Amino acid sequence: MSGISLDPKYTQLGSLNAAESSENGKIISLYAQATQLYHHILVNTELGEEALNYLHDRGLNDDMINEFNLGFAPTTDILKNFVKEKQIDYQVLRKSGLFVERPLNADDPVDNLNDRFKDRVMFPINDANGHPIAFSGRALHTEDKTVPKYLNSPETPIFNKRRVLFNLDKAKATIRQTKSVILFEGFMDVLAAYRAGVKNGVASMGTSLTDEQIGILAHQARKLSICYDGDDPGQNATKRALEIIRPSERFDLEVINLPDKLDPDEVVKKYGEEKFREIVQNQHETPLSFFMHFYARNRNLENENDQLAYISDILKELVTVKDPIERDLYLNRLASKFGVEYRNLESQLQSLMAEQQAREKTNLRANAQTPEQEFANYQKTITTVTESFEKPKYSRVERAERLLLYRMLHERDVWFKVRELEDFNFIHQSYQTLYLLAEEYFNHDEEFDDAKFLEMVSDDQLHSLATELLMEEYQGMATDQEIEDCISLIMNEYPLDEKIKRLDEKIKKAKRMNDSDNLMSLIMEKTNLLRQKDLMKSEN
Template sequence: MAGMIPETKIDEVRNSVRIADYVGQYVQLHNAGQNLFGICPFHDENTPSFSVNESKQIFKCFSCGRGGNVFSFVQQYDKVSFPEAVEKVAEFAHIDLGITVQANRAPVDPEVAAQIALLKKITDMCHHILVNTQAGEKALAYLTDRGLTRETIDHFDIGYAPKDRTLMRTFLDQQQVDYATQRASGLFVEDDQATLYDRFNDRVMFPLKDASGNVIGFSGRVLDKASHQAKYLNSPETKLFNKRDVLFNLDAAKTEFKQFGAAVLFEGFMDVIAAYQAGVPVGIASMGTSLTQDQVNIIAKQTRQLTICYDGDEPGQNATARALTLVQNHKRLQTNVVVLPDGMDPDEYIKARGADAFKQQVQTVLTPTAFALHHDALGLDMANDADKLQYLDAALKTVALVPAGAEQAVYLQQISQTTGVAVNDLKVSLPQTAPQQVAPQSDYAPWPDVAPPPMPDEYGQTFAGPVSPAPQQHFDKFEQAERQLLAYAWIEPAVAARLHQSNFQFGHAQYQSLFDAWVSYAAATNPPQFAGYLDHVPADLVALATNLSEQTYPEPDDDVIEELIALAGKEDAYAQLQQVKAALHQAQVLGDKAGATQLGMQYIQLLRAYKTGSVAE
């Protein structure tokens, strides 16, 4: 299943990682009884139904039904093959696999592949012109004057597009790229005669990449300050590029999020580049537009910690406030804010105070509430009674939403320091808010087909209603007996041996397949572990196995096992009995006395045989 990765190495990787630690990068998990619970990352929900069982090292969603071990999670979350999932978990655990895993991707749309190849050629061409030719000297001087090193320029593949408006077209013609592919790339404008001219000219070229590192477009910065052209020009929307769902530098930054502790969202890509050179490699930025919900969801798939670091001037702080409206109550993101002093942007701060000071500043964060109090005070003079009252009205409304206690006391103290109003007077003036409903506390024990209890989310709210589980499945007594036998076989070697040695056959193919996989896995592994077993289960049965393993059954004994085997073995006889019963009823309705008599005798014989040795029902 894993291709070239040795089984021993797969086991080493799986056993070296706690599934809660890996999943916890993407899901905020909370203790609830025996398991951990959080908001499921695979579907939209408001109450947590995603469970992690640490003793078994598996996950399960009670709503959408997904489940498996840590490798299954990676396969489903990142949409990768099993070997790629092992590679990702190994990287997380700092384990060297000793081999290069080949990506197993679905076939790429030929048109998309052609566009990616074209844009890569243009990226390489523009970068070469910038760093290796006389035509690029002015652009290179501009970048170095801004403090960019050659390593930074190379890291971001920055380039230069000269004034010649036919250069790209000529280059691609030489590369034998057809007209239709060029036309669809977004790199050209077209005149009335369908002639293509370079869209970008005399501009520093910043490649825009998708999360996999493929160039999907460009942003060009005009070099001539006297030019009447727009300062920045982005590629138009194409089959590859839509600026609403692109985050600059995400492809490189995402690998650093865990070590750094958070993604840092900047206003523009020059801020990202300056931050990278200052030693903050986790910067990302939206593409010249306000942050979008699509971009927020993309960030949430890569990290659960986000720091917003926009410009310190008033427009930048207003943009921060707008961004917070999208992210501060996000189910999977915990967000903080950095406020740069003296209205500086990141590049200005780094030049004024140095890289070390900037790295420290990025770690000095405000909570969304603390930032709201800061933002409410912008432009107001606390020596002016009208301004002070305006601030108090807004600030107290903000703090009233914070749960009473230490957290609220901290913010009231901040307001007191800003305004000079005593904390006790501020408490009296707090607006009344609707009381929070707290869910009753109880110890939860997993039970078949029962949803987990409601859990508080990461912002202190509570859930008063139960989770809505997936539609419950109902199994007849024969299938239930098979499910119970299979569950016992996983936890009791004697049960598995008894079924195997007696050549017991499950009546349902999926249970037989799961049992066969267990027998094979257990024979080669000592001791067998359920999380490891899941790697040997057919992919379409992993969720079934996970769900079944979470069911709770009484302790088995020999009599119980014997009864279950007997009951499961009678399913075919029961089906035959029902067929004869239906035929008998039809014969009676049609008035076929001879047929009814014969079928009646057959029914009695089958019923007697069915009941012989049966358990009480």
Template sequence: MAISIPDELVENIRQSVNIVDVVSPYVALKKQGRNLFGRCPWHEERTPSFSVNEEKQIFHCFSCGRGGNAFTFLMEKEELSFPQAVAKVASMTGIELDSTYTVSSDEKRQISQHQRDLLALYDEATKFYHYLLVNAEIGDDALQYLHQRGLDDTTIDAYMLGYAPEGDALYNYFNEKKVDYQLMRESELFIVWDDGTLHDRFVDRILFTIRNREGAPIAFSGRRMSNDTTIAKYMNSPESALFDKSEELFNFDLAKTTIKKSKVVILFEGFMDVIAAFQAGIHNGVASMGTSLTKTQVRRLGQSAEEINIAYDADTAGQAATYRAIDLINKNSSLKIKIINIPDGQDPDEYLRSQGIDALREVLTRNLKDPVEFNLNYLRKDYDLSNQSDIFNYIEQVLPALAQVKEPLVRQTYMQQLATEFNVSSSGLEEQLRNLMMQQQASRQTENTRVKDNYVPILETPNLVEKPVLSQVEQAEQILLTWMLKHQDAWLKVTSRLDFHFVDVVYETLFMLADGYKQKNQIQEIDNWADFMDFVKEPDLVRVLSQLDQIDDAMMQELDQVDEYIGVLLNRAPLEEKIKQKQRELLEAKQVNNEVLATQLSFEVLSLLREKQAAQSNQQ
């Protein structure tokens, strides 16, 4: 029976390798001061921002934020599980692992027996529904519908599409097989009535199988076959022990090899769009669950791709989703963005049926637009550009988008277009843009004054590398948590406060993990960060830890300052969140031209800002 690799052996393997030897095959490293630097292997950059600390045996990219130890590097670069990364390092150092240890490719994630049982249940349900679609008379209408939508039998089989008939076909099938009632109940494949009886969740629907990254079925999305508009057109499985819709991407398991090879991923809105592209020979397409793209999904795509092409629908909802996606991707990855423009306002599936495979392939690979051009066009819909006031408001909205453009020539081209179209001074626009860019640059500069002077100092990074903009509260969280991990006196001072908690869940999670790590190892201070990263394991948390380790020890000298950081988190954070909420409401009121509400909210925002200013004055 396979068992996990013992912690002692993991630590022995980690200490037996130099992280430089692990990283060097992927990154050309050059000594610079105490650390080694190179160009990050996850994104393009002209100035090396990828750092390796040989003394601490950890790495950190000051640009994209990735970081960790030798195991973490291999997990993210090769998409390995933790045991697989340990095994690969062991093979580099000549350490032989017992065959009973769990490291094989089919064990990429450590899962419980209960989860294995659920996965087996979903696999059986997928096969059952697929059989009813392609082999049973009851699925003829659904199969004919898919054929009319342009899907051939090979594609239908590749995606294991299925049909859920009326009645309780799946329940009866599992019941005959004596499947455990509680397992069926927890699977979310069924609806539980008040009397405790189970009934099929999906009825008279074509089913799209949602698989995890290893290709195992974990959920379904069902499209209704009837014309009854009182029933939802699409119905998805609820979240379960197997399925978290914020993490999963439809078709990622089939697309990941092509994505890694081409470094390009196409983001579609619907499952049928992904399948249509697949049938057209485009195998690097994925879709989120609806249009709600998440940070987790963006970061996963950023691990495999360098460019993302967005092919959402041309309707109002699709365009709004594209606008949100551009902002989310820019803030959470270094992915280069392009927008796919499908002619005649059609979605990819419609275009395939109307124009054919070759035409769809041509559009998806060549009909690409710049995201700035998309944003400029998208923002127009909110303004009457025959009105001078709206012209100025529109320009005020688009300038921040232009300020994010790194290429001077591209910026200049769009600025000239604005000046010509609206007959405004190009020099005036350039001055506004220059001021805006200076403000953005200033917000990225290291603040070197104390908390009581309204700012929390943050770490310095290598030359020419921009740091992410952190709120004052998050800066306080970072420094305070680092201080607590490295110095027991700070830990005791903070934990003596019964009312204390971190604002952001990631820092609260690391705080709790650190408490467990310290108790397990019977230590007071964490000085072996590489080992603590092994304990944490979760890549996103390890990435945050690598950022914390870069904080200058000079920021953690005067113990009295701990109270000031605590004050920021307990007093200022709620007030700042209230201000942000009111500012969001004010912006929404302006967008719908509700002048009365906008005036009221303006006074409320002003009052809260004065309250914040007074609180800051009292701390000085």
């Protein structure tokens, strides 16, 4: 795609609002350069030899290291020295999270900064489109226990750890194809699985799975398998993950059993890649089956008190099971295992379910709203798409332009719908330029690819705007009403508002000049335009 010859008009920027959004683009560009720098140090310099040997010892070959752009940050301020040469804006450096600020009051403010990551193996964390937006650095030397083993980037304007999953950019194609995703505990587990041919694995950012991450995965997968370490901490983490994910009822959940209390990385090393794939495909169980093993740990099930405590724990888990056949299956297992009457277990379960329903009703009453409150919330929630964008730095029309262009790039039916409109143009020259570039792109490619498209955008400011636009995470697919609202605002409402603004200026001038005849004509013209605007609103 980079070989396509483009008319210069496609890469010229007018005086746009793009400048307002360029800071995020600059931070994204900085992360891309930092990723390349750390990777170069790892694979091409003596400074990176020890880190490279560490990764080889962990089972990662050069192809994997290159594919995931792994790197090494040495003990010096190498990134600071790099950006000083590039003369990158100081505020961009401060906000990037790549540096720690020291109150040194240096003549050059950049000298107040130190590299955040030192003596660490660097794992780039990408957004869903493959752009590096953060790092996780693993200490190469772990003798100093005051130094954290893993250090993650802080949250920045481009990185919200609640919304990011490690390896989603590479895994999403397989996830969408299989409708299945595997949740691992750590980055090295994901890499070990990937090396073994399991390409639909992701990991959360060192914390419990968040509602935002669950929502992102639910849009792409129906089945979610948890594959955490087989040791006690890993099993405790599996329990927590199930407790977080199950209430959403958005997945068919299962747990993958790893042998010998090993983690995925260790399983691949001990048993080989083929055996690991076999385990992932075949050795899984339902959440209830997992809990039956989990609650048996550290209990003597020959002891009556431990038996009662165990049965109580399992019954509490059964309360959350919606399928009556599944409940019946596990009640029978409990009855058979401990030699108790099925009907007694069923009666106790029914009591627990009744208590749960009573608690839910109490919570509903406590959270109940008056009709007036419900209507007020309804008014806040049900607004047109063009009035409900979250980022306040864009004007209403620019929010519509961004949404429409994003939908056009990613959904071919939207692209063709807009292309069929006569005299359609985006208001701001930047989005019109990206639209024209997209025309060139689709002349050569049927499927849209972010990276290929960005190769065509040579202007730095326009590239930053395009990169930030492609990072947007608009939910779901476009609706007809959403697209109609955007088109109406761009083609009808905005031009009409601009005409009214120009008339207002002429009316002010006519008043100053005491030009009564012209003033009356202008007022009548404005009245007609206001009528058109009212009619347009009533039609919408």
